Amino acid sequence: xxxxxxxxxxxxxxxxxxxxxxxxxxxxxxxxxxxxxxxxxxxxxxxxxxxxxxxxxxxxxxxxxxxxxxxxxxxxxxxxxxxxxxxxxxxxxxxxxxxxxxxxxxxxxxxxxxxxxxxxxxxxxxxxxxxxxxxxxxxxxxxxxxxxxxxxxxxxxxxxxxxxxxxxxxxxxxxxxxxxxxxxxxxxxxxxxxxxxxxxxxxxxxxxxxxxxxxxxxxxxxxxxxxxxxxxxxxxxxxxxxxxxxxxxxxxxxxxxxxxxxxxxxxxxx
Amino acid sequence: xxxxxxxxxxxxxxxxxxxxxxxxxxxxxxxxxxxxxxxxxxxxxxxxxxxxxxxxxxxxxxxxxxxxxxxxxxxxxxxxxxxxxxxxxxxxxxxxxxxxxxxxxxxxxxxxxxxxxxxxxxxxxxxxxxxxxxxxxxxxxxxxxxxxxxxxxxxxxxxxxxxxxxxxxxxxxxxxxxxxxxxxxxxxxxxxxxxxxxxxxxxxxxxxxxxxxxxxxxxxxxxxxxxxxxxxxxxxxxxxxxxxxxxxxxxxxxxxxxxxxxxxxxxxxxxxxxxxxxxxxxxxxxxxxxxxxxxxxxxxxxxxxxxxxxxxxxxxxxxxxxxxxxxxxxxxxxxxxxxxxxxxxxxxxx
Amino acid sequence: xxxxxxxxxxxxxxxxxxxxxxxxxxxxxxxxxxxxxxxxxxxxxxxxxxxxxxxxxxxxxxxxxxxxxxxxxxxxxxxxxxxxxxxxxxxxxxxxxxxxxxxxxxxxxxxxxxxxxxxxxxxxxxxxxxxxxxxxxxxxxxxxxxxxxxxxxxxxxxxxxxxxxxxxxxxxxxxxxxxxxxxxxxxxxxxxxxxxxxxxxxxxxxxxxxxxxxxxxxxxxxxxxxxxxxxxxxxxxxxxxxxxxxxxxxxxxxxxxxxxxxxxxxxxxxxxxxxxxxxxxxx
Numbered sequence: 001x002x003x004x005x006x007x008x009x010x011x012x013x014x015x016x017x018x019x020x021x022x023x024x025x026x027x028x029x030x031x032x033x034x035x036x037x038x039x040x041x042x043x044x045x046x047x048x049x050x051x052x053x054x055x056x057x058x059x060x061x062x063x064x065x066x067x068x069x070x071x072x073x074x075x076x077x078x079x080x081x082x083x084x085x086x087x088x089x090x091x092x093x094x095x096x097x098x099x100x101x102x103x104x105x106x107x108x109x110x111x112x113x114x115x116x117x118x119x120x121x122x123x124x125x126x127x128x129x130x131x132x133x134x135x136x137x138x139x140x141x142x143x144x145x146x147x148x149x150x151x152x153x154x155x156x157x158x159x160x161x162x163x164x165x166x167x168x169x170x171x172x173x174x175x176x177x178x179x180x181x182x183x184x185x186x187x188x189x190x191x192x193x194x195x196x197x198x199x200x201x202x203x204x205x206x207x208x209x210x211x212x213x214x215x216x217x218x219x220x221x222x223x224x225x226x227x228x229x230x231x232x233x234x235x236x237x238x239x240x241x242x243x244x245x246x247x248x249x250x251x252x253x254x255x256x257x258x259x260x261x262x263x264x265x266x267x268x269x270x
Numbered sequence: 271x272x273x274x275x276x277x278x279x280x281x282x283x284x285x286x287x288x289x290x291x292x293x294x295x296x297x298x299x300x301x302x303x304x305x306x307x308x309x310x311x312x313x314x315x316x317x318x319x320x321x322x323x324x325x326x327x328x329x330x331x332x333x334x335x336x337x338x339x340x341x342x343x344x345x346x347x348x349x350x351x352x353x354x355x356x357x358x359x360x361x362x363x364x365x366x367x368x369x370x371x372x373x374x375x376x377x378x379x380x381x382x383x384x385x386x387x388x389x390x391x392x393x394x395x396x397x398x399x400x401x402x403x404x405x406x407x408x409x410x411x412x413x414x415x416x417x418x419x420x421x422x423x424x425x426x427x428x429x430x431x432x433x434x435x436x437x438x439x440x441x442x443x444x445x446x447x448x449x450x451x452x453x454x455x456x457x458x459x460x461x462x463x464x465x466x467x468x469x470x471x472x473x474x475x476x477x478x479x480x481x482x483x484x485x486x487x488x489x490x491x492x493x494x495x496x497x498x499x500x501x502x503x504x505x506x507x508x509x510x511x512x513x514x515x516x517x518x519x520x521x522x523x524x525x526x527x528x529x530x531x532x533x534x535x536x537x538x539x540x541x542x543x544x545x546x547x548x549x550x551x552x553x554x555x556x557x558x559x560x561x562x563x564x565x566x567x568x569x570x571x572x573x574x575x576x577x578x579x580x581x582x583x584x585x586x587x588x589x590x591x592x593x594x595x596x597x598x599x600x601x602x603x604x605x606x607x608x609x610x611x612x613x614x615x616x617x618x619x620x
Numbered sequence: 621x622x623x624x625x626x627x628x629x630x631x632x633x634x635x636x637x638x639x640x641x642x643x644x645x646x647x648x649x650x651x652x653x654x655x656x657x658x659x660x661x662x663x664x665x666x667x668x669x670x671x672x673x674x675x676x677x678x679x680x681x682x683x684x685x686x687x688x689x690x691x692x693x694x695x696x697x698x699x700x701x702x703x704x705x706x707x708x709x710x711x712x713x714x715x716x717x718x719x720x721x722x723x724x725x726x727x728x729x730x731x732x733x734x735x736x737x738x739x740x741x742x743x744x745x746x747x748x749x750x751x752x753x754x755x756x757x758x759x760x761x762x763x764x765x766x767x768x769x770x771x772x773x774x775x776x777x778x779x780x781x782x783x784x785x786x787x788x789x790x791x792x793x794x795x796x797x798x799x800x801x802x803x804x805x806x807x808x809x810x811x812x813x814x815x816x817x818x819x820x821x822x823x824x825x826x827x828x829x830x831x832x833x834x835x836x837x838x839x840x841x842x843x844x845x846x847x848x849x850x851x852x853x854x855x856x857x858x859x860x861x862x863x864x865x866x867x868x869x870x871x872x873x874x875x876x877x878x879x880x881x882x883x884x885x886x887x888x889x890x891x892x893x894x895x896x897x898x899x900x901x902x903x
Contacts, residue, residue, distance in 0.1 A: 035814060042825055
């Protein structure tokens with residue numbers, strides 16, 4: 001408990017610092033928020049064109065689908081704000097061989113390498129995503145119950161932990177693998193499938209892909225399960241269970257991988 | 271307290287495997303499939319102790335193994351062989367209690383938030399090291415006063431000069447009252463004034479807080495100013511460990527003779543000096559000579575018998591020069607075997 | 621070599637060529653250094669194709685129609701495959717950013733001192749990057765096009781094939797000079813990353829990479845036709861799709877070439893003005 005309080009305090013101190021820095025570059029902040037908004041609009045426009053041709057995609061009507069897109073923006077917005085700046089920095093630190101300063105600090109190394117920096121400009125995506133979900137629910141005339149809201153929030157939390165764990169593993173693996181692919185690119189491929197409803201994965205090759213992306217690397221679950229709660233008013237216990245287990249397992253694995261990679265980085269012989 | 275051992279290293283060794291990159295296109299293509307490595311013995315059996323409150327200079331040319339040794343002591347690297355205790359801990363086990371008690375400063379590597387005033391970074395330090403607010407304020411006041419940077423801590427770090435930034439780094443390093451501070455090339459790239467200021471601060475902090483300081487440098491000046499004791503490392507091995515004066519006694523094979531003759535006419539000509547004597551300056555009536563140590567007394571006897579001298583002084587050559595000698599004579603065998611044509615003063619048959 | 625007709629001139633040209641060749645070779649070897657996931661990265665680049673196929677499959681299934689805006693399902697898939705091919709030629713990751721960095725940090729000054737032309741140098745680098753990329757991407761591309769063979773139209777006639785190649789090469793040049801011009805804006809504006817990101821979005825949309833341009837609302841479509849971006853992905857794709865007549869293709873190639881010429885002029889003017897401004901302000 002004391003540890004938890006200490007890390008909360010420490011995290012708040014970092015939040016303060018990043019906020020102070022962001023405020024000193026206000027122009028840049030607005031610009032980037034605008035860019036994010038442009039991409040959001042493009043995506044909305046794309047689905048508007050699509051739904052001009054069809055009434056539903058994989059059983060999702062336009063506003064149900066927009067709940068999915070909004071949820072996707074919420075989850076990726078959280079990651080982009082809280083995790084990505086750290087992973088990008090970590091990859092850079094690995095490249096320049098400068099993890100040293102972080103490693104001499106008396107705190108958990110995974111914490112200080114993957115969490116302290118925030119990128120506030122990406123937080124605007126939370127606004128767009130949240131707004132999209134709210135507007136779609138209004139159009140769908142769905143007024144969620146407390147249970148649905150709780151299930152939704154838990155789903156988002158699991159999705160966040162899952163993606164956080166995957167990304168921190170990818171970032172630290174740069175110690176072993178020199179990549180010409182940026183961590184941003186890797187993140188794009190990690191979340192690529194999460195923005196689509198699982199129902200569209202039909203056909204000879206997509207069926208097994210769906211199984212893999214549901215049970216082995218459940219990107220198809222973590223976003224669609226909470227989205228389904230609000231869009232279809234279905235609380236899938238199995239889905240939430242998979243998401244919870246996935247988040248827990250991925251987090252535990254990331255702790256393990258982090259520790260092993262840093263040991264190797266410091267030249268510990270097996 | 272004074273004779274407590276802070277660092278105890280024995281036979282520390284660190285080898286690296288280095289990827290050998292070949293030049294050229296086809297070599298690069300081949301490197302795609304098969305890589306060649308070569309073994310570098312960065313540190314090769316280093317043993318020494320440091321007691322509490324000491325300032326020790328770690329001296330050596332680039333690539334001698336200074337930084338690698340420092341990294342092992344900071345727990346950043348595992349040794350290939352050997353053992354070490356720092357502040358009673360095995361550094362590479364990286365206990366939180368250990369990490370709380372020391373600081374690492376690496377010259378030219380910035381730990382402070384670049385776009386923010388240094389005070390913000392210091393407050394982060396307070397949280398990181400859980401410094402009680404009262405202690406934090408007091409210590410910050412002391413440090414800023416000592417370094418005379420009171421106002422600068424409220425200015426964005428990027429607007430500070432290199433020297434000022436280094437001072438901020440030092441404040442950050444001493445804020446949590448570490449018992450040991452490891453500094454890697456703290457004066458690298460600084461101008462002479464800033465260098466002197468940094469060294470002065472280190473001395474002050476060492477006196478005031480009794481902090482043990484181990485610093486690496488390849489500048490002689492740093493060490494000459496600051497350290498009672500130096501450890502000279504070359505090619506991964508310690509070649510000297512002791513007081514400053516000891517270096518001179520052990521490695522200084524020459525003395526500098528400054529002779530003030532009575533008149534210009536009564537000054538021996540340059541051709542008089544033969545054998546191993548080197549004329550550094552010939553401005554009658556003043557002559558400066560570089561003489562091998564064991565020949566000084568014989569030479570002086572002869573001079574006093576034949577010439578009228580007003581003043582004689584026998585000095586040691588600058589430390590810088592002595593150290594350079596040490597490095598050139600203890601270099602790896604392949605290099606020291608090469609004929610030394612540029613420096614006749616160096617003793618080739620050693 | 622034999623007769624001293626124009627002594628020096630041919631040798632000078634030769635040495636200039638060898639200079640660019642040196643640049644090319646260095647760039648290629650640099651690319652090879654990042655070996656570990658070069659192959660994986662190239663393969664992953666096709667993952668979005670899979671999701672696109674699945675999405676459109678669902679769209680066609682949902683609509684219950686066999687043709688949308690003149691595209692059958694197979695055509696849509698083929699269209700996206702060909703735009704991916706087009707983008708492989710026309711996208712210039714890091715080019716504008718790199719130029720902006722050189723300007724900001726003042727390293728661009730070396731091009732004032734060294735007898736090497738900035739745009740020529742960058743083009744040589746880029747050609748090298750692309751060549752290596754195609755060398756390695758060729759395998760996954762062939763695999764992908766074979767796997768998706770059922771969606772693709774038959775083999776084109778030699779004439780159309782040549783036009784397709786020309787459209788891709790022109791797309792490469794257009795992309796290069798467009799991106800280079802954008803980078804040169806850094807001579808005038810301190811921070812251009814915002815502009816670049818916005819252009820990325822505009823490019824993604826108007827090049828037809830997002831959706832076949834025929835599906836856009838008519839007002840937006842009119843804007844898309846007037847802009848050069850369609851020649852980066854949409855136009856080369858339509859050439860390979862073989863749904864348009866040879867006359868349309870040739871006319872399109874002419875307009876594309878005109879856009880390339882315009883962009884070359886623009887980038888040259890921007891470079892000259894920018895450098896003049898740079899020296900006037902002392903960097």
